[in-house]
Amino acid sequence: MTFSVSTLCFASGAPLLFRIDSHLLRGLGAALFTVGFVMAATPAFADENILAVDNGEVRCRASKADLTRISLKDDRFVSVSRVQTGVEGQDFSIVHEPTRGDIYISVPEAYSKPNISFFGTTQKGLVYKFDCQIGGDSAVQVFVGNADIENPSAKPEVLTASGSLQDRAVGLVRAMFEQRPVTGFEIRDAARAPVNVGDMKVQLITEYRSPTMTGKVLRIENASSSPIALREELIAGDGAIAVTISNPNLASGQATAAYVVVPAGR
Secondary structure (H helix, E strand, O other): OOOOHHHHOOOOOOOOOEEOOOHHHHOOOOOOOOOOOOOOOOOOOOOEEEEEOOOOEEEEEEOOOOOEEEEEOOOOEEEEEOOOOOOOOOOOEEEEOOOOOOEEEEOOOOOOOOEEEEEEEEOOOOEEEEEEEEOOOOOEEEEEEEHHHHOOOOOOEOOOOOOOHHHHHHHHHHHHHHOOOEOOOEEEOOOOOOEEEOOEEEEEEEEEEOOOEEEEEEEEEEOOOOOEEOOHHHHHOOOOOEEEEOOOEEOOOOEEEEEEEEEOOO
């Protein structure tokens, strides 16, 4: 193959290329890139485990004929706010259990709406809006954790200005692999459409941009019916500062991640 993946991402320049060895990077293999939290679907018959953010909405289920318990992970309800109309068929009841700080909801048989909604304030000062669809005859349990507490934001990587070009590139590749911010870099997560390059399907996933250096996260898939070996010079081309390929040997249909660092503007 005589083409270069670099033509998708940056122009040519004087070659300055080294490989960053890391078993962690190689272990990424055919990982798929995801932005934000990915929540697994919960079967209708199971307890619900939900991650929520402060001032965010919690969509859940509530039992039509039995109790619904809502419990906060490592927190407790201190107050619940809702509208009470005094009209039969439009109000539901909430009981605050003081020992654990849980709440228990019951819906009267005459309740006419398809859902219940209310606001809950927690001991840690968090506020959640609950919107629960009503259905089923069995008791329901909903466990709510705070996303920012469960998955705190990663500390940004700091690239020392006095460090060598190689050290700064290594730090940038490490941050891209760990999906962490980097001080002085703007992160662009808008993935471009995949492009066919010979036997490969290449997609630019993320860019880290600064006035001096740009990092690119690529997803590369073997679109052929035969195995292929990815060469660093094929991925990086001329002008790259650094390149690391998670898995250079791809079977048919297999994908991998590549991390490329180039001078700014390329």
